[in-house]
Each structure stands twice: as C-alpha cells, then as structure tokens.
Amino acid sequence: MIRRCGRLLHKTKVRSHCPTEELRDFGLPNATWNKNLKDLYNKFLELSKNGSWKRIPSHNTIAHHLQGIGKRMFLRNLDSDGLGFEYCMFYNKDERRMVCLFQPGPYLEGPPGYAHGGCIATIIDSTAGAGAVYTCGSVMTANLNITYFKPVPLGCTLFVDSHVDKIEGRKVYSSCHIQSYDGVILHAEASALFIKANH
Numbered sequence: 001m002i003r004r005c006g007r008l009l010h011k012t013k014v015r016s017h018c019p020t021e022e023l024r025d026f027g028l029p030n031a032t033w034n035k036n037l038k039d040l041y042n043k044f045l046e047l048s049k050n051g052s053w054k055r056i057p058s059h060n061t062i063a064h065h066l067q068g069i070g071k072r073m074f075l076r077n078l079d080s081d082g083l084g085f086e087y088c089m090f091y092n093k094d095e096r097r098m099v100c101l102f103q104p105g106p107y108l109e110g111p112p113g114y115a116h117g118g119c120i121a122t123i124i125d126s127t128a129g130a131g132a133v134y135t136c137g138s139v140m141t142a143n144l145n146i147t148y149f150k151p152v153p154l155g156c157t158l159f160v161d162s163h164v165d166k167i168e169g170r171k172v173y174s175s176c177h178i179q180s181y182d183g184v185i186l187h188a189e190a191s192a193l194f195i196k197a198n199h
C-alpha cells in the first residue's frame with residue numbers, strides 16, 4: 001500500500017479521487033516533454049498573446065470541463081507523466097480550429113516501437129471532439145473515419161490539427177490530420193461527424 005494525498009491506495013495504483021491532482025492542469029509542460037513538444041508549445045503560447053489562440057486547460061476529470069460528476073478521463077488515467085497521452089491543446093475560435101500537441105508515451109505501444117492505431121484514433125476523436133465542443137457545445141461522436149499513412153514512433157512529437165468544416169442542424173462535420181511536429185510527415189487524416197446534444 002502507498003499513501004497518497006492522505007489516502008491509502010493499492011500498489012496497483014488504482015486511483016481514488018485526489019483533490020490536488022484533479023486541480024492540476026495537465027496541459028502545462030512537465031519534465032517528460034521533449035524539446036520539440038516544448039518548442040511547439042512555446043510557439044502556440046506566442047500565438048496566443050494576441051488572443052487568436054487560446055490554451056485549453058486540461059484536467060483529469062471531465063467535471064472540470066462540463067457540469068457534473070466526473071471520474072478519471074481516459075487520456076489522463078495514468079499516475080505518472082510521460083507514459084501515456086502527453087498532450088496540450090490550443091483553440092482558435094475564428095478559425096474553428098483545435099490543435100493538439102501530442103507526445104505518445106511507451107504505454108501506447110502497438111507495433112514494436114510505434115503507437116497503437118487506437119490511441120491515434122483517441123487523440124483524433126479527443127482533439128476534433130474538443131474542437132466541436134468549443135465551437136458549438138456538448139457533442140457525441142457518431143462517426144470517425146481514419147486513414148493511417150505512416151506509423152507513429154513512440155516518444156515523437158505530433159501536431160494534430162482539427163477543423164470544424166460544416167454545421168448542419170445538430171450535425172457537426174470535422175476534419176483532422178496528424179503530422180510530425182515539423183510538418184514533414186503526414187501520419188494520418190480523418191473525418192468525423194459529431195452530433196450536438198439534443199437540448
């Protein structure tokens with residue numbers, strides 16, 4: 001057993017709710033971020049100075065983003081930094097764009113040394129989904145189509161760029177692509193349909 005935030009947890013690291021951890025903004029740099037991720041982050045912080053881009057805080061429960069009770073978010077469900085989804089997001093309201101700067105950690109392995117396709121789908125769903133939420137409120141993913149072009153090495157820095165293309169009634173059509181941090185490699189592209197909450 002280990003003691004964390006005054007509570008006893010099993011060594012298997014099954015998490016209980018720890019208020020201080022839940023208040024942490026995981027979208028801020030930590031020691032596991034590589035240079036390319038930090039450089040991209042600083043670039044978008046610079047772009048945010050005139051208000052065109054906005055950094056999106058990232059907590060480990062949905063309760064911080066939406067009203068209601070939240071448990072642990074899928075993308076923030078590990079206790080140690082750098083092992084899973086290491087990322088931050090920035091939103092541009094005028095362009096209806098959400099970008100995610102993403103460093104896949106070793107626990108996201110699929111093929112040896114490369115990220116699992118499901119985690120690529122997850123980061124696309126989360127980035128484009130967050131873009132849809134910030135553009136028009138609560139949504140659910142109805143459809144997600146992905147084309148994988150090049151495998152993603154674990155520990156690299158990726159630039160995930162999503163855009164709300166069209167809104168028709170409750171239907172929100174988005175597109176997304178994932179490139180290497182320098183834009184040289186196109187790893188994947190996707191289209192998604194989100195349905196706005198019916199209220």
Ligand SMILES: CCCCCCCCCC(=O)SCCNC(=O)CCNC(=O)[C@H](O)C(C)(C)COP(=O)(O)OP(=O)(O)OC[C@H]1O[C@@H](n2cnc3c(N)ncnc32)[C@H](O)[C@@H]1OP(=O)(O)O
Pocket residue numbers: 065125126129130133139140141142143169170171193195198
């Ligand atoms: C800051 C925090 C950011 C968090 C981002 C989170 C991103 C992650 C998001 C997710 O992972 S959500 C979880 C995965 N998705 C689901 O579990 C959704 C499961 N499906 C459903 O719950 C329902 O099917 C859904 C809410 C998507 C739609 O059901 P509704 O009953 O609300 O809608 P309805 O069936 O009446 O359809 C509304 C319109 O959408 C259309 N539609 C619905 N599903 C469709 C589909 N799959 N393909 C094409 N069109 C679809 C439907 O034809 C219709 O078109 P019209 O208005 O033109 O008649």
